[in-house]
Amino acid sequence: xxxxxxxxxxxxPGDGLAxxxxxxxxxxxxxxxxxxxxxxTHRCPLQCPYCSNPVELDRAGAELTTxxxxxxxSELAEIGVLQIHFSGGEPTARKDxxxxxxxxxxxxxxxxxxxxxxxxxxxxLAALADAGLSHVQISFQGNEGVAADRVAGFKGAHARKIEVxxxxxxxxxxxxxxxVMHRQNLHQLPDIIQMAVDLDADRLEVANVQYYGWALxxxxxxxxxFEQLEETSRIVGEAQARLKGTLAIDYVIPDxxxxxxxxxxxxxxxxxxxxxxxxxILPCHAAxxxxxLEFESVRSNHxxxxxxxxxxxxxxxxxxxxxxxxxxxxxxxxxxxxxCRCQAFALTGDAGNTDPAxxxxxxxxxxxxxxxxxxxxxxxxxxxxxxAGGTPEAEGGHGG
Amino acid sequence: MxxxxxxxxxxxxxxxxxxxxxxxFDETRQVWVILAPERVxxxxxxxxxxLQLCDGERSVADMVDHLAAKYAAERKAIAADVIAMLQDLAxxxxxxxxxxxxx
Numbered sequence: 001x002x003x004x005x006x007x008x009x010x011x012x013p014g015d016g017l018a019x020x021x022x023x024x025x026x027x028x029x030x031x032x033x034x035x036x037x038x039x040x041t042h043r044c045p046l047q048c049p050y051c052s053n054p055v056e057l058d059r060a061g062a063e064l065t066t067x068x069x070x071x072x073x074s075e076l077a078e079i080g081v082l083q084i085h086f087s088g089g090e091p092t093a094r095k096d097x098x099x100x101x102x103x104x105x106x107x108x109x110x111x112x113x114x115x116x117x118x119x120x121x122x123x124x125l126a127a128l129a130d131a132g133l134s135h136v137q138i139s140f141q142g143n144e145g146v147a148a149d150r151v152a153g154f155k156g157a158h159a160r161k162i163e164v165x166x167x168x169x170x171x172x173x174x175x176x177x178x179x180v181m182h183r184q185n186l187h188q189l190p191d192i193i194q195m196a197v198d199l200d201a202d203r204l205e206v207a208n209v210q211y212y213g214w215a216l217x218x219x220x221x222x223x224x225x226f227e228q229l230e231e232t233s234r235i236v237g238e239a240q241a242r243l244k245g246t247l248a249i250d251y252v253i254p255d256x257x258x259x260x261x262x263x264x265x266x267x268x269x270x271x272x273x274x275x276x277x278x279x280x281i282l283p284c285h286a287a288x289x290x291x292x293l294e295f296e297s298v299r300s301n302h303x304x305x306x307x308x309x310x311x312x313x314x315x316x317x318x319x320x321x322x323x324x325x326x327x328x329x330x331x332x333x334x335x336x337x338x339x340c341r342c343q344a345f346a347l348t349g350d351a352g353n354t355d356p357a358x359x360x361x362x363x364x365x366x367x368x369x370x371x372x373x374x375x376x377x378x379x380x381x382x383x384x385x386x387x388a389g390g391t392p393e394a395e396g397g398h399g400g
Numbered sequence: 401m402x403x404x405x406x407x408x409x410x411x412x413x414x415x416x417x418x419x420x421x422x423x424x425f426d427e428t429r430q431v432w433v434i435l436a437p438e439r440v441x442x443x444x445x446x447x448x449x450x451l452q453l454c455d456g457e458r459s460v461a462d463m464v465d466h467l468a469a470k471y472a473a474e475r476k477a478i479a480a481d482v483i484a485m486l487q488d489l490a491x492x493x494x495x496x497x498x499x500x501x502x503x
Contacts, residue, residue: 032428034440080428082440110422110435134420135437174420174437174493202493203437245491 032305035083036076037274039285040069040100044090046116047153047384047391048141050180050215050222053089054288057387058277064298066096070103072275072298077107079305087114089277098127105132112137114178117164118157125164129171136168137176137205143191151184153384165199176203182222183375186232193239197247204247206236208254212286212342217390220379223371229257255357256371260332261339262357268341269314281307283314286342290351317341322352326360407497409460409487411479414498416456421494423451436494450482451489456498460486 042057064072073084084104091097092115104111112135113128125136138161142148148158168175177196181189189206196204208229209215209222224232236251243249255262265272265284274282279298282288288295293316296307308314316322320333327338338344339355347356347367354361382393409415417423422435423443432448434441443451453463464482468475489495 035438080426082424082426082433082435108424112437134422134435137437172419174418176437 032080032308033272034081035085035272036081037085037087037272037285038069038072039087039089039274039276040064040091040097041089041093041277042387043093044088044116044385045093045118045154046090046157047386048151048180048214049153049218049382049384050182050209051385052210052213052215052285053385054286055213055217055389056288057089059387062278063094064277064279066099068279068298069096069100072279072304073100073104073109074107075298075304077104077109079303081109083110083112085112085114087274090116090119092119092124098124098131101128101133102131110134115139115164116152116157117161118154120164120167122167125167125173126171129173133173135174135176137178138165138168139178139180140192140195141180142185143188143195147185147188151382153382162199165201169200174203175199175201176205177201178205178207180207180209181224181232182209183224183228184222184380186224186228189232189235190239193235193243193247193249197243201247203250205250205252206232207250207252208232210252210255210340210343212340212346213289214383214385214390216346217383219371220374220377221382223256223375224254225375226257226372228375229253255339255343255355256368258357259359260357261336261355263336264340264343264355267337268317269308270318270337273308273314281311283317284342287313289342290345293351317351324352324354326358326362327354330360407490407495409483409490409495411459411461411464411483413460413486414456414458415454415460415486415490415495416498417451417454417494418496423448434494441494446481447485447489450485454486454495 041063042053043060076084091113101111111133113133114137117138140148140161141151145158149155165175177199179192193204211219215222236249240249269283274285275298276282280295281298281304282295293313295313296302296311298304323333323338327333339357341351343357344353344355345351348363356363356367358364383390384393420437424433424435426433431442434443450463460482464475464479468478486495
């Protein structure tokens with residue numbers, strides 16, 4: 001999923017239509033984010049091995065109630081949040097989603113649905129549209145059922161997604177196709193791009209897997225080779241030029257193969273927060289993987305604005321004051337803010353270290369070499385995401 | 401934006417915002433914004449004034465007449481600016497046209 005960030009400006013500044021966030025100085029202020037991600041549940045019928053949810057999933061019993069979510073939505077609108085992304089898990093696994101979308105509309109929030117689509121019926125989608133839903137983003141695991149359903153760990157998922165995507169356009173809702181890419185499906189990219197055009201999508205996100213949580217467990221089966229990545233970039237570049245005005249394509253590369261680390265979340269606690277199923281306010285969806293940080297909940301006595309501005313977890317890695325070398329004296333420290341804190345923690349054991357995706361990290365060489373070896377290897381067996389801590393794919397179930 | 405939805409703005413067009421693009425005054429930041437999928441745009445004061453006239457009923461020609469009278473400006477210059485601005489929005493998928501009535 002892509003979040004509003006500086007890279008998403010759709011117009012050059014000064015033409016009167018500049019993206020708001022690119023004009024706002026975020027250097028010294030922590031203004032209320034324009035968009036917030038509401039992970040309303042971690043339940044999901046799919047078992048994608050790169051799931052962005054934490055390995056420790058919130059159980060259904062811990063989820064905020066309907067009334068709690070409605071109160072959260074009202075509070076978000078009051079403090080100046082403009083857009084709400086309903087995500088998960090699978091958000092439509094919650095029976096009260098239509099009610100939540102209607103409440104979001106009532107308090108003036110623009111709502112996006114980020115969905116796997118497999119639980120949706122046409123009636124449910126129409127009810128969501130009537131409740132004021134403004135945009136639908138559907139994840140795809142490939143361009144045909146065999147490979148895609150294997151990744152999703154759910155038979156019939158792909159066919160259902162195609163059907164729901166068609167209903168989305170019939171209901172005149174704008175559609176984003178989200179294609180998560182990795183070694184097992186990169187060869188399908190040209191067909192996935194054509195599928196997005198055929199589905200009359202407005203946007204396509206070609207998002208290479210980012211390797212933390214579940215994806216880190218599955219890195220050996222998912223990591224593309226450098227040659228595959230180069231080919232991917234060439235295909236995307238060609239399609240972006242060819243489909244200008246028809247399909248907008250956003251492209252995210254795996255940061256292992258980038259020269260500089262990504263400005264993760266636009267910087268820790270600068271532009272974005274998300275709310276976990278149990279109501280924790282987090283700087284990103286993976287932040288709970290960092291042990292030793294206490295995240296405050298909407299169930300606490302504090303307001304959401306207070307938590308965003310004052311809580312210890314948000315302030316720990318804000319700005320540049322927390323940095324050690326090589327970040328501390330680096331000329332790029334305010335450009336990428338040292339990369340991703342969760343990745344630094346997962347790969348080095350200290351979230352305050354430089355993200356090893358950065359070539360200046362002392363661990364970069366070692367990690368890059370390991371990823372290269374994994375990409376060239378033939379371990380194609382997934383560990384599927386579930387509440388039991390993951391289940392290995394059956395022998396012989398994989399394509400390679 | 402998706403094929404077949406592109407429009408060419410002329411004086412005869414009767415543009416309006418599609419349902420997924422919403423013009424709204426942001427009370428917190430005290431600016432007008434256009435809310436769209438994964439985007440928040442900040443139109444300038446003139447763009448806002450034009451967009452408020454885009455109701456799917458009024459033609460671009462009517463809007464230009466209105467603005468030329470209001471600002472006592474040369475009609476031709478206003479027309480060129482308004483059409484360029486609306487076309488830019490349309491190309492980004494944030495403007496559509498009222499469907500022609502067939503009855």
